Amino acid sequence: MKELLSIENLYVNFRTLWGLVKVLNGVNLKIYEGEVFGLVGETGCGKSVTAMSILRLLPSNAEISGKIIFKGKDLLKKSEEEMRKIRGKEISIIFQDPMTSLNPLFKIKEQMIDIITTHNKIDTEEAYKKAKELLREVGLPDVDRILNSYPHELSGGMRQRVMIAMALSSNPSLLIADEPTTALDVTIQKQILDLILNLKEELGFSVLLITHDLGVVAESCDRVGVMYAGNIVEIADTEELFENPLHPYTQGLLSVIPDPRYKKHLKPLRGQVPSLISPPRGCRFNPRCEFVRDSCKLKKPALVEYKESHFVACHLYGGNPDD
Amino acid sequence: MRKKEFIKILFRNKLSVVGLMIILILLFIAIFAPLLAPYPEQAKGEPNLKERLQPPSSKHFFGTDHLGRDILSRVIYGSRTSLLIGFSVVLLAILIGLPLGLIAGYYGGKIDLIIMRITDIFLAFPPLLLALLIATTLGRGLINAILALSISWWPWYTRLVRGMAISIKERPYVEAAKGMGISEWKIIFRHVLPNSISPLIIQATMDIGSAILEAAALSFLGLGVQPPTPDWGLMVSEGKEYFLNYPWYPVFPGLAIFITVMAFNLLGDALREIMDPRLRRKFL
Numbered sequence: 001m002k003e004l005l006s007i008e009n010l011y012v013n014f015r016t017l018w019g020l021v022k023v024l025n026g027v028n029l030k031i032y033e034g035e036v037f038g039l040v041g042e043t044g045c046g047k048s049v050t051a052m053s054i055l056r057l058l059p060s061n062a063e064i065s066g067k068i069i070f071k072g073k074d075l076l077k078k079s080e081e082e083m084r085k086i087r088g089k090e091i092s093i094i095f096q097d098p099m100t101s102l103n104p105l106f107k108i109k110e111q112m113i114d115i116i117t118t119h120n121k122i123d124t125e126e127a128y129k130k131a132k133e134l135l136r137e138v139g140l141p142d143v144d145r146i147l148n149s150y151p152h153e154l155s156g157g158m159r160q161r162v163m164i165a166m167a168l169s170s171n172p173s174l175l176i177a178d179e180p181t182t183a184l185d186v187t188i189q190k191q192i193l194d195l196i197l198n199l200k201e202e203l204g205f206s207v208l209l210i211t212h213d214l215g216v217v218a219e220s221c222d223r224v225g226v227m228y229a230g231n232i233v234e235i236a237d238t239e240e241l242f243e244n245p246l247h248p249y250t251q252g253l254l255s256v257i258p259d260p261r262y263k264k265h266l267k268p269l270r271g272q273v274p275s276l277i278s279p280p281r282g283c284r285f286n287p288r289c290e291f292v293r294d295s296c297k298l299k300k301p302a303l304v305e306y307k308e309s310h311f312v313a314c315h316l317y318g319g320n321p322d323d
Numbered sequence: 324m325r326k327k328e329f330i331k332i333l334f335r336n337k338l339s340v341v342g343l344m345i346i347l348i349l350l351f352i353a354i355f356a357p358l359l360a361p362y363p364e365q366a367k368g369e370p371n372l373k374e375r376l377q378p379p380s381s382k383h384f385f386g387t388d389h390l391g392r393d394i395l396s397r398v399i400y401g402s403r404t405s406l407l408i409g410f411s412v413v414l415l416a417i418l419i420g421l422p423l424g425l426i427a428g429y430y431g432g433k434i435d436l437i438i439m440r441i442t443d444i445f446l447a448f449p450p451l452l453l454a455l456l457i458a459t460t461l462g463r464g465l466i467n468a469i470l471a472l473s474i475s476w477w478p479w480y481t482r483l484v485r486g487m488a489i490s491i492k493e494r495p496y497v498e499a500a501k502g503m504g505i506s507e508w509k510i511i512f513r514h515v516l517p518n519s520i521s522p523l524i525i526q527a528t529m530d531i532g533s534a535i536l537e538a539a540a541l542s543f544l545g546l547g548v549q550p551p552t553p554d555w556g557l558m559v560s561e562g563k564e565y566f567l568n569y570p571w572y573p574v575f576p577g578l579a580i581f582i583t584v585m586a587f588n589l590l591g592d593a594l595r596e597i598m599d600p601r602l603r604r605k606f607l
Contacts, residue, residue: 057501060432088504095502100495105517114513115503166503 368551428488
């Protein structure tokens, strides 16, 4: 498999009135061509910040360092103008809330034509044809009517399909889906996920799927990265991760999925997510970890390949060479 | 919101219909003033000393002034001056204030800081005082009154648009547009501007009334429109000396100012209710 995107030692801090918020603490991950990579973690762990870093759309108070290699080139070294040509054309994104992701004042066709003509040198008429084609591809009926509608005239599922059509309008190699189904009801969730997976098979792009829903991960991802407080703590193939979680945090996450077959109490993780202004020294998970050792409080564990293609960042598994 | 719905709601509110009607009638009067005024040449200033300070009669509905000119004709012609001032002051102020507000709000940072401190300087003066100061510096006259008022007016629009731009630029559809590589220029003009404009329209509508009022105040103080131009503020100013014995002289132009300002306020209020979905519900 060919590597498409590689994030190396990505640090992101936000300067705020309350101090420096250390959001990403050395993120490392790779996405290969044609795969669906899931990024899971709870709210505020840095999933979306990772996504926005890839597109370089962080707010102006962000400090960013590390490398984001996309097709062999470091995105962090590109000029703003070069980045603008990559956004939407090479890397596209769809967001959580389709209800507010479209400008309420313009018809769907105007917004789609805008995006199509930004990345392709074609006239409005051809762009309109292309928009129709795209909407059919994402499984919408009666495309002429939809193109002539305003966003508020469409349902949430329809709008998310429109967003997907817009995101795929220039055949990107990477689609970032930032919680694409969180705001939709369950049946529509399934439809939208299936749609993304089918289009992926057909068009051959890779997907970075950001979610906090382990069910979504199990159903759709080839590989998964688990994030905790700005670190990737574990990366593995989906099946391997669910059967053989190594990191205590991953184990904790999986143990709180309710199983309707057994009436048993869930075992929640103790403690709370740390403040990212003054995160714990060493492993950021150490205050909540059952297996905490002295070294956990001193040194940040590195992400190492414990088994074949199963990476984990934990001192229990030799997170440091000199451990 | 579609046009039909807009019109439906507008007509649901009776006061807004009243405001709109008055404004339309005013526009009609202003446009057809030469045909409507019984004594057009007197309206333009020609004295008629034989009929000085006549009370209202069938010949002069609103009476005559100290130079014997027909007050009705002068009030009719005065609508031209007032509407011209009202619209051009607001338009000029928007022309200066809107782009500055958009830039300040969208880009933020240092440029925002600089623009906002400049508006603070302007807003630190009482508005009429600043307009007086500028009018005194520029000299008397219609054009200078318009300039003076718009120069003291634009910072309000800058602040208003800036606030809207700040909130709109964080909306998901702006993020989504950025994520899809839409150019900054297009984001500002297709996404931020159209979505920030409705409070500006409301404010501007009400401000037309206030601008007319302030222009009248400038004229009253002798710094605005100069005689013999027919102007309501000027007529009130000239008429004030005759108020006790010949009350019709200042009262009719004063009433014209009052009705006009009220009409623009009513319409502005109605627009606000239409454009704010939370207030709209009570009409639907």
